[in-house]
Amino acid sequence: RIETEIQALPSRQREAFLMRYWEEMDVAETAAAMGCSEGSVKTHCFRAVQTLSRALKAKGIVL
Template sequence: MSWNAEFTECFDRCATTMRFTAYLMCGDWHEAEDVMQAAFLKLYLAGPKLARRDGLEPYLRQIVVRTFLAERRRVRWRRERVTDTPPELPEPAGMPEDKVVLWQALATVPPRQRAVLVLRYWNDLSVEETAAALRCSAGNVKSQGSRGLAVLRRTLGPDFGDLPVEV
């Protein structure tokens, strides 16, 4: 199978999932689209040089996370600006209120901790898989996840449902 055909198949299979993963990390659909497109471009350019192409989805997820984190480092000087429009909420109508509240609270978690939480609890990756995606140690994943959960607990308060105890 040619690289173009493999890439097209990968895009068709993974685009929605990767866009939503990016959205959970950045909290903005437009930025999530940009992150996803940049990640697919990087994958497309790297594809012909890859020795093995059987693990494209984990590799693509890794690119999405790294692109998100690089963007956060690059635009750190930007500050939030007060506007008349409310923050962007998830698109699906009829979504349970607790999910909407959780997603909004996730935006208060620092980017690297947020990436750990999204990979561990939304994408259901193991500690080792998350560490591989972030290029860090398993211990770092555990500590970042623990700190991220602590931020969520403080933000959501004691009356919100049970969050995982440990990463």
């Protein structure tokens, strides 16, 4: 279920989230790989976590 919700994220949020939390890249590495600022990476990750949290809670999954 979690993987399905990750795939449903907007592409930039999904990309940042996967690099930061699955591939364990730091913010600077992720920003360089995505070609954006560190602030953008932080924003994309924050929004991805919020979206995932809401979607999973709606399905009865609380992490």
